[in-house]
Amino acid sequence: RAVRGAVLETRALGQPAVPQPASPAADAGWTHSTRTGSIGGSDLEIKDLTQRSVRVTLGAASRAAGSAETEPDEEVDVLVVGGAAAGLAASACCQREGLTCVVIEKNEASGDIWRSRYHRLHLHDIIEECHLPLLQMPATYPTYPSREQFARYLANYRSVLGLRVEYRSLVAGMAPSQAAGGGWALDVARLDGASRKRFVARHVIFANGVYNDALLPPLQGKERFCGKIVHSSRYTNATDLGWANGKRVLVVGWGNSGSEIALDLVEHGARPTLLARSPQVVVPRDHLQVAQRLLHSHLKPLLALPFGWLALLPVLLLTDPVLKLAARIKYGGSLARAGLPQHWKGPLLRLLTEGVPPMMDVGTVQACIDGRIAVRREGLAGIDADGRVVFSDGSAEPFDGIVLATGYHLFSGHRHFLDAASLQRLGTGKEAIKTGSVVPGCELRLPNVWALFGRLQMIRDAAPALGRRIARRVHGGSRWRGAASWVWWVVEHVLIAWAVLAARRRLKQKARQLR
Numbered sequence: 167r168a169v170r171g172a173v174l175e176t177r178a179l180g181q182p183a184v185p186q187p188a189s190p191a192a193d194a195g196w197t198h199s200t201r202t203g204s205i206g207g208s209d210l211e212i213k214d215l216t217q218r219s220v221r222v223t224l225g226a227a228s229r230a231a232g233s234a235e236t237e238p239d240e241e242v243d244v245l246v247v248g249g250a251a252a253g254l255a256a257s258a259c260c261q262r263e264g265l266t267c268v269v270i271e272k273n274e275a276s277g278d279i280w281r282s283r284y285h286r287l288h289l290h291d292i293i294e295e296c297h298l299p300l301l302q303m304p305a306t307y308p309t310y311p312s313r314e315q316f317a318r319y320l321a322n323y324r325s326v327l328g329l330r331v332e333y334r335s336l337v338a339g340m341a342p343s344q345a346a347g348g349g350w351a352l353d354v355a356r357l358d359g360a361s362r363k364r365f366v367a368r369h370v371i372f373a374n375g376v377y378n379d380a381l382l383p384p385l386q387g388k389e390r391f392c393g394k395i396v397h398s399s400r401y402t403n404a405t406d407l408g409w410a411n412g413k414r415v416l417v418v419g420w421g422n423s424g425s426e427i428a429l430d431l432v433e434h435g436a437r438p439t440l441l442a443r444s445p446q447v448v449v450p451r452d453h454l455q456v457a458q459r460l461l462h463s464h465l466k467p468l469l470a471l472p473f474g475w476l477a478l479l480p481v482l483l484l485t486d487p488v489l490k491l492a493a494r495i496k497y498g499g500s501l502a503r504a505g506l507p508q509h510w511k512g513p514l515l516r517l518l519t520e521g522v523p524p525m526m527d528v529g530t531v532q533a534c535i536d537g538r539i540a541v542r543r544e545g546l547a548g549i550d551a552d553g554r555v556v557f558s559d560g561s562a563e564p565f566d567g568i569v570l571a572t573g574y575h576l577f578s579g580h581r582h583f584l585d586a587a588s589l590q591r592l593g594t595g596k597e598a599i600k601t602g603s604v605v606p607g608c609e610l611r612l613p614n615v616w617a618l619f620g621r622l623q624m625i626r627d628a629a630p631a632l633g634r635r636i637a638r639r640v641h642g643g644s645r646w647r648g649a650a651s652w653v654w655w656v657v658e659h660v661l662i663a664w665a666v667l668a669a670r671r672r673l674k675q676k677a678r679q680l681r
Contacts, residue, residue: 237363242266243640245352245367247580248374249331250279252618252625254320255298256371257329259633262300265640268365269331270354276324276331277317285403286430287313289622290422290451290526292458296622299629301326309455334358340370341585349614352583369614369636376599376619378579381572383418386548391555391568398423398571404434411435413566416555418546420446420506422523424571425530432538439540439565440530445507447516447524448531453492457485486512497531504534505541521599577604588612607632614639 244260246253249271260267273279280287288310289296296311297303303311303319311319324331332354339353349368356362380397388395394407398419404410413436417428420442431438490512501508509516513524533539544557554562578594592611598604606620607628618625618632 235361237361239364241366242268244369245365246371246373247337249276253373254323255625255629256373256618258300258327259629263633263637270335270337271331271333272336274333277320280313280317283313284401299626337583340583372617374579376577377574379575381574383572388549390553391549392553393567395568401427401569404431404436409436409567415567416565417569419571425525427569428539429530432533441542442506445509447509447513448527449489449513449524451526451528486514500535
C-alpha cells in the first residue's frame with residue numbers, strides 16, 4: 167500500500183496544477199467572482215486553483231447547444247450525473263459489474279469541486295473512514311487529508327480505474343426516452359458550446375450531492391454595501407479576498423464552514439464577527455478522533471463488513487453523552503459566556519433526527535473565548551444608507567466584507583434539468599429526504615433513477631450494492647443471485663479482515679523474536 171501510495175502521489179504531482187481552457191471561446195468565458203447577487207436561479211459557477219470561474223446559465227447553455235455541432239446519440243447502461251466522490255464510486259462499481267457507464271461532470275478535472283473550497287479545509291473524518299471502494303488513499307496521507315490531497319486522490323481514482331468522465335459538460339435536459347428499450351434520454355451540453363450530445367441510458371444515478379444551490383438570505387440594501395459579499399462556497403482565504411491585516415468581516419452562520427472561515431480570517435490578521443443565531447452541537451475534533459481510533463483499533467473486523475457500522479448505532483448513541491460531557495469539561499461555561507448557543511441533543515442523535523452534523527471545533531471556540539472572534543446573536547436587518555450592516559436590535563456596524571455561511575438548498579441539483587412531471591413526482595429539498603423519496607444508494611420515485619450521496623463511509627458501502635442491483639436489472643437474474651452476491655461480498659470482506667489481522671499477528675511475533 168505504501169508503494170502504491172507513493173506511485174499515486176508521484177503521478178498526481180506530475181499532473182498540471184491548473185487546467186487551461188481548451189479553446190479561445192472557453193478562455194473568453196473565464197471571469198472573476200463578484201457579488202452574491204448574481205448567484206441563484208440556474209446560474210452555475212466552476213472554479214479552479216487560480217480561483218477563476220466560468221459562469222454558465224443553463225438556459226444559455228441549452229441555446230448554445232442548439233446551434234452547436236450535434237454528436238451522434240449514444241446508448242449506455244448507466245449515466246452518472248456528477249463526477250466527485252459519489253459519482254466516481256458509483257461508476258467504478260457499475261463498471262466492475264460489466265456495465266457501460268459514463269459520468270457527466272461540469273468541472274475540468276475530478277476533484278476540482280474540492281479545490282474550489284476554502285483553502286484550510288480538511289476532511290472531518292479520519293482517513294480510515296474516507297476511502298472509496300476498490301482503491302485506498304495513499305499511506306503517505308495524514309489523519310485528516312486536506313482538500314488538495316483528496317482532490318488528487320479523486321483524480322487518481324478515475325485514472326487508475328479507467329473511468330469514463332465527460333468533463334466540462336452539463337445535463338441540460340432529462341426526460342423518459344421514447345425508444346423501444348425505454349430508459350431516459352439526457353441532453354448533454356458542452357460548456358464551450360462546441361457540441362451537444364444525447365445519451366439514452368437505461369439507468370441514471372444522481373451523484374451530484376445533497377448540497378447543491380447556495381442558500382442566500384434576503385439582505386435589504388445590499389447594493390449599498392461597498393465591500394464584497396460572498397457565499398461560503400466562494401470563499402478561498404482572507405488574503406485572496408483582500409480581507410487580511412485588520413479588515414472587519416462579518417461571518418453569517420457558525421456551522422462547520424462558517425466556523426472554519428472565521429478561524430481562517432483570524433489567522434490572516436482580520437477581525438471577524440461571527441453571527442451565531444442557531445444552536446449547534448460542538449464536538450472537539452480531537453475528542454472525536456479518539457473515539458474513531460478506538461473503533462478502528464478494537465472493532466476493525468466489524469467495520470470491515472459492508473454497513474457493519476450500522477450494528478454499532480446503539481453503542482454509538484451511548485457515546486453522545488460522553489462527547490457532551492467531554493465538551494463540557496473542556497469548555498466549561500465558556501461557550502455560554504462567549505455567546506455561542508448550544509443544542510441540547512448529542513451529535514449523533516441530532517444527525518439522525520434532523521440531518522444536521524455537529525460543528526467540529528478545530529480552534530474556533532477558543533478564538534471566540536479569547537475575544538479574537540467577536541460573537542453576535544442578532545439577525546440581519548439589512549444595509550443602511552452609509553453602507554453599514556444593520557442588525558435586528560437596531561444597532562449598526564461597518565464591515566469590509568460579508569461571508570454568508572448560510573448553507574444550501576438540499577437536493578436541488580436535478581431541478582435544473584429534469585422534466586416537469588418527473589420533478590413534481592420526485593420533489594426537492596429536505597421534504598423529499600424526510601418523506602423517504604431520497605435514500606442513499608436506493609431507487610428514487612422515478613423508475614431506474616437512483617441516488618448516491620452521504621458521508622464517504624456510506625458511499626463506500628452503498629456503491630457496490632448499487633452496482634450489483636443495477637447489473638441484475640440490466641443483465642437479468644433472480645433475486646437469489648443478487649442475494650448470493652451479497653453473501654459472497656460479506657464473506658470476502660470477512661476473509662480479508664481475517665487475513666489482515668493474521669498478518670499483523672505474524673509481524674508482531676517476528677518483531678518480538680528479533681528483539
